[in-house]
Amino acid sequence: MGSLSELMARCGEKAYNFAFRLAGNEHDARDLVQEAFVRAVTHYGGYDKGRPFESWLFTIMRNIYLDEVRRFSHGHSISLDAPMAREERPWEEVLPSSELEPAASLVQRESDEVLQKALDSLAVHYRTALTLCDIEGFSYEEIGTIMACPVGTVRSRISEGRRLFRKAYEELERGAGRFN
Amino acid sequence: MKEHEESRLMSAYADGELSDEERARAETHLRACQACRLDMESLRYAKRLLSGAPRRAMPPELIADIADRLGTAGPPPRPKVWGLSPRAWFPAGAFAAAALSAMIWIGLKPGAAEREIPLELLMAAHSRYAAETLVSEENAAAADYSSPLNLHNGDTDELELD
Numbered sequence: 001m002g003s004l005s006e007l008m009a010r011c012g013e014k015a016y017n018f019a020f021r022l023a024g025n026e027h028d029a030r031d032l033v034q035e036a037f038v039r040a041v042t043h044y045g046g047y048d049k050g051r052p053f054e055s056w057l058f059t060i061m062r063n064i065y066l067d068e069v070r071r072f073s074h075g076h077s078i079s080l081d082a083p084m085a086r087e088e089r090p091w092e093e094v095l096p097s098s099e100l101e102p103a104a105s106l107v108q109r110e111s112d113e114v115l116q117k118a119l120d121s122l123a124v125h126y127r128t129a130l131t132l133c134d135i136e137g138f139s140y141e142e143i144g145t146i147m148a149c150p151v152g153t154v155r156s157r158i159s160e161g162r163r164l165f166r167k168a169y170e171e172l173e174r175g176a177g178r179f180n
Numbered sequence: 181m182k183e184h185e186e187s188r189l190m191s192a193y194a195d196g197e198l199s200d201e202e203r204a205r206a207e208t209h210l211r212a213c214q215a216c217r218l219d220m221e222s223l224r225y226a227k228r229l230l231s232g233a234p235r236r237a238m239p240p241e242l243i244a245d246i247a248d249r250l251g252t253a254g255p256p257p258r259p260k261v262w263g264l265s266p267r268a269w270f271p272a273g274a275f276a277a278a279a280l281s282a283m284i285w286i287g288l289k290p291g292a293a294e295r296e297i298p299l300e301l302l303m304a305a306h307s308r309y310a311a312e313t314l315v316s317e318e319n320a321a322a323a324d325y326s327s328p329l330n331l332h333n334g335d336t337d338e339l340e341l342d
Contacts, residue, residue, distance in 0.1 A: 159190065
């Protein structure tokens with residue numbers, strides 16, 4: 001398997017991107033990735049080597065996130081379906097290989113913020129399913145393993161999640177005066 | 181929109197996740213149903229938006245943070261063993277803990293040593309911490325958990341085995 005550096009090089013970026021889209025902010029994404037990698041190492045004895053490490057790592061991340069959401073929701077008068085609070089994210093977080101002109105970069109940043117807000121508005125199961133499928137490219141079978149649910153449930157969550165996401169996205173764009 | 185049995189298949193069809201029989205059924209229905217064709221376009225639009233989202237760059241210091249946490253994780257507290265004196269027992273993972281701590285101390289900067297330790301050894305050392313059962317002192321030398329880690333670092337002095 002190599003060293004920690006090699007492992008991070010292989011799946012760290014993907015793990016962080018998933019964590020960010022799930023948690024909606026950099027601070028929580030960092031904590032989520034850090035905790036997941038530490039748990040993966042300390043519980044390596046329980047890892048089924050017949051399963052892709054990435055899939056196992058994402059399962060750990062998803063479980064950690066769900067635990068935190070449940071813990072937070074018990075102490076506060078909010079539901080798991082409530083939109084999340086978000087913080088502004090600097091543009092430097094986007095990959096430095098972007099060669100967009102400043103004006104185009106601004107448009108893309110605003111578009112990404114709208115996209116993340118639309119994702120944040122979804123219940124965690126929909127947000128997880130869409131992130132795994134459309135952003136990270138996992139198959140339905142892999143998503144079912146990560147989310148511990150049948151493929152039929154994955155289908156439903158992705159289908160309904162996309163409808164809800166599109167509706168939220170269009171409403172946000174309309175609010176910003178960009179959607180006709 | 182009128183509910184269609186096949187509408188449940190639209191997203192999966194867009195993702196190429198249907199069986200041959202399901203795909204044939206979905207395609208037949210799409211040819212005949214404008215509502216589902218519109219729904220399909222809407223689902224594909226959402227998918228394009230999400231798949232086109234820019235990748236969020238991982239903070240470069242995150243790997244060092246993870247390595248630091250792994251490096252500072254110590255062995256679990258000694259569990260109580262009813263009816264036995266604690267002094268008669270010796271945790272075998274202490275060898276691995278000492279080896280790991282030494283490597284961290286030797287490292288040029290925080291996290292550097294643990295980042296380059298082969299992951300199998302790092303994981304094995306931590307797995308020993310988590311799964312440790314106490315080993316009697318006279319058998320401690322036979323608990324050769326830390327030997328591979330020490331050999332990796334060029335320590336050729338192996339534990340003497342009974």
